[in-house]
Amino acid sequence: MKKYLFIVLALSGAVGLISWGFKGHRAVATIAQRHLTSNTAYVVSAYLGGQPMDAVSTWADENRDPKTAAWHYINLPLGLNREQFVKTVQESEGTVYTAILKMEATLKDPAASVAQKNEALKYLIHFVGDAHQPMHVSRKEDKGGNTIQLRLNGKGTNLHSLWDSKLIDQEGLSQDDMVRTYDKATPAEIKKWQNDSPMEWLWESYQVTSELYANAKPGQTIDDAYYQKYIPVIRKRVDQAGIRLAGELNKLFNNANAPARSDKADKSNMLKNNATKGIAVGPVDINDVAKYIGKTIYVTAKAYSAKDIGSMVLVNLGAAYPDQLLTLALKGDAKALGAQLEGKMITVSGEVIDFKGKPEIIVTKPEQITVK
Template identity: 30%
Template structure:
């Protein structure tokens, strides 16, 4: 585990762009922690590296930190899936491939893959597996958050909004970064006393109160599947069309009207990502089976 610790420390010095920001990943995983069963939480803590101090949320940004390094560059396409420009729908067979045309190399494919790895180890009773389950857990948690960011299921023509230049108030930026980071950062500063934990608690209260009747439908997958990233991606691209891209043409100045109308969408997606991540982990890790770990 030493190399993971060293890499984690080193990457704190690196500026990372084009990813649901650290605040977003922290929020999703912190929400998920609150809905894990006792056994699932125990298994998560067993898998986490020592420096995480038993907190999944503290390492949920790790896949963003490493993707720029040669050894991990293969993970770069796994953070998103783009749809044809102006197509407000998602289809796995049409959309899930990387820039080299390799199929299944996208965020939904990654979620299927790491769910399968954890299922095989903890439910499949196969002691011969060589999966690194620590990595599988962290990658799954990270990509579950990514697929809920609407512009991680954006258009191919503008690379999910990364080349669509706008202003966020007075700041020059791109539309993807607005949704990754700036909406959350602005909300934390404006409404939550510059305290991310306060924002997370507010979202948790909404889950308990305003959204309580929606929780069952959020966790539900068709055909009793363990995870349904295709559904999450389809939701995201519809939100991208209806909220992210709407009134955000190149050169647009996005201010209060845009911020205040989009913040509820962002907060709900953080909530959905957290609830769904917990639901998946509760199914996969509902009792402790200590096999298949290769660290």
């Protein structure tokens, strides 16, 4: 099977096309998570079965199907102007561009099942990252730069691998440090980037690729000057991917309802996570809640303030706004509890999500909260 997969990928020009590597894709997803609206974060988590976005960001590479191998990139000749580029992309089939449109269509489709939307969401998280890796918008004849051999730190590599992960590895940052360093977009940049279409994302990658091909010399040694010139480009492309992924998801889910998840399914998922990922259910100290993003916990703390904003009641735990340590977003049947909690010690259970850099739990069932 492995031999067959290699042959299929080689023939399609996709050898080694795993964009941004493990750290890069996870950084894209984590940046996106930080820019989701509260409701979007809740709906995304529900469709992913409680898994955080970064955990599924490499699923499309790890579960590569020969039938979808070409969905990760697009082959284009060099020298196209903007009009020629758009025409060529629109006329191409089975590419990262058409895959993104297909996944978004599935996520919008009310007739699509939860399982179909789970898969489409995992693909979309990955493909938005792929679209921003310049070497995924490149030439077929060199397999996206895979056959252009280079040297880095005294070892052989290639142009594609260099941009997948080698330059990121050279930087030496952890995933958390990458996110803190890369996620620097201004409000104006965020607004502009999220208004750009997937065609614009690819055009940007194509422009970078054109420069890389023009300057690439087979056998050349990648020196510090090259690194210093292009690491800012990588930082920007990863940040743009995360910001734009958040923008697409907010458009899809900001006003959407989460799929129903049975108590049995929730419990099964929690136990599975606990067994495989060492997730602490609780009790969790209120000061440590931010460490449990993407995990289901229970925590006891004082409710300092509550505010009804129409669609939900926001309750601040651990301190009053804006210094709260945890925000509860009470929705649905749980919304009526909001007026009863202020000034009381409560225990709440639920999945911790990241909302604009602060931990939050969406509470939809009254039984998730116990008043002490």
